[in-house]
Each structure stands twice: as C-alpha cells, then as structure tokens.
Amino acid sequence: MLAYSQLxxxxxxxxxxxxEVTLxxxxxxxxxxxxxxxxxxxNGRLKWPDTLSSLFYMSC
Known part of the structure; x- marks a missing residue:
C-alpha cells in the first residue's frame, strides 16, 4: 500500500x-x-504521527 500515494x-x-467491497x-x-x-x-491516505513517520523512513 505504501507504493500508492493515495488509495x-x-x-x-x-x-x-x-x-471493491472486499477491499x-x-x-x-x-x-x-x-x-x-x-x-x-x-480519505485514502495514511495518517500517522510525524515522529512515527521519521522513524519509519529512517529505518528503510
């Protein structure tokens, strides 16, 4: 899902x-x-705290 900027x-x-119902x-x-x-x-977008976002991208 992260490959998509918006669902x-x-x-x-x-x-x-x-x-679409199953999805x-x-x-x-x-x-x-x-x-x-x-x-x-x-609304088709991931919402998360900024701190979590930083940790996620730094670990990749």
Missing amino acids: ITHQLAQDFMIS GRHISALTKKLAVFNVSIQ
Missing part, C-alpha cells in the same frame, strides 16, 4: 483482483489493527 479503491481492487472490508480491518500504533487510513 484509489477501483484501481487497487483491479490490481489485487478483488471486488473495503480489508482496509477497515487494517485500520483497526493500525489503531494500536496511532495510524489510520482516512
């Missing part, structure tokens, strides 16, 4: 060869799991 549901659904369920489940780290997916 476009119909494009992702085609890329993963799944329906929505998976994104919803992923958002719930990411909440532990104060990360969410809102």
Whole structure:
C-alpha cells in the first residue's frame, strides 16, 4: 500500500483482483489493527504521527 500515494479503491481492487467491497472490508480491518500504533487510513491516505513517520523512513 505504501507504493500508492493515495488509495484509489477501483484501481487497487483491479490490481489485487478483488471486488471493491472486499477491499473495503480489508482496509477497515487494517485500520483497526493500525489503531494500536496511532495510524489510520482516512480519505485514502495514511495518517500517522510525524515522529512515527521519521522513524519509519529512517529505518528503510
């Protein structure tokens, strides 16, 4: 998902060869799991604290 700057549901659904409804369920489940780290997916974009962003990119 990080390869995409913004999530476009119909494009992702085609890329993963799944329906948009299934993709929505998976994104919803992923958002719930990411909440532990104060990360969410809102309006097709990842939202996270700046400190976490810095740590993530420095470790790559």
